[in-house]
Amino acid sequence: VNAAQPAPCIGVLALQGAFTAHEDALRSLHVTTRQVRTPADLTQVAALVMPGGESTTMARLLETSQMFDELSARISAGMPVFGTCAGMILLAKEVLDGRTDQRSFGAIDIGVRRNGYGRQVDSFETDVEVSGLDRPFHAVFIRAPKVVTTGTAVEVLATHDGVPVLARQGHIMVASFHPEITADARLHQMFLQHNGFTTEHRSTSTERG
Numbered sequence: 679v680n681a682a683q684p685a686p687c688i689g690v691l692a693l694q695g696a697f698t699a700h701e702d703a704l705r706s707l708h709v710t711t712r713q714v715r716t717p718a719d720l721t722q723v724a725a726l727v728m729p730g731g732e733s734t735t736m737a738r739l740l741e742t743s744q745m746f747d748e749l750s751a752r753i754s755a756g757m758p759v760f761g762t763c764a765g766m767i768l769l770a771k772e773v774l775d776g777r778t779d780q781r782s783f784g785a786i787d788i789g790v791r792r793n794g795y796g797r798q799v800d801s802f803e804t805d806v807e808v809s810g811l812d813r814p815f816h817a818v819f820i821r822a823p824k825v826v827t828t829g830t831a832v833e834v835l836a837t838h839d840g841v842p843v844l845a846r847q848g849h850i851m852v853a854s855f856h857p858e859i860t861a862d863a864r865l866h867q868m869f870l871q872h873n874g875f876t877t878e879h880r881s882t883s884t885e886r887g
């Protein structure tokens with residue numbers, strides 16, 4: 679143990695959307711977090727969570743804040759990223775029903791359809807079995823993207839009605855649902871541990887299933 683080594687900082691993209699609950703989830707694992715709004719913020723973080731929100735807005739704000747290309751380069755260089763809902767859309771290789779000028783990072787070999795669970799079903803909740811977890815995870819879907827294709831390099835970690843809802847390819851992990859709003863940080867922990875970060879999980883009077 680090297681006591682002089684500063685703890686790595688985990689960034690949460692904070693341009694728009696549901697970022698504060700992600701910070702809470704990360705803090706519950708005793709990791710240092712930082713809100714990322716500028717290219718300078720980005721240089722300070724070792725990994726990034728991209729939250730839910732509105733992917734078209736987030737993509738535009740990534741451009742206007744001069745972060746899109748920086749972030750793209752960091753992702754190519756191996757920075758771990760966990761994208762949830764709109765964040766999943768931003769990381770996907772192919773986006774269906776996006777805006778025509780909507781850019782994505784193409785960091786994971788999946789195709790997603792925005793709002794793919796149907797307009798009439800704005801949101802729903804269900805328990806999903808996650809490989810590697812001993813209890814189901816309560817998944818809250820809000821105008822969620824639906825995975826329509828997965829490449830062979832993609833590891834599907836959970837499905838709902840046969841459709842992947844949690845997936846990973848190397849250092850990139852994505853969820854179509856919102857894992858940050860259930861006070862259950864097991865997926866954040868899985869993301870961090872998979873990428874070699876140390877976490878400490880206090881289990882859990884606050885979790886609900």
Ligand code: GLN
Binds near residue numbers: 729731734792822823
């Ligand atoms: N429908 C939103 C989008 O297309 C995603 C919704 C969410 O992140 N909860 O960006």
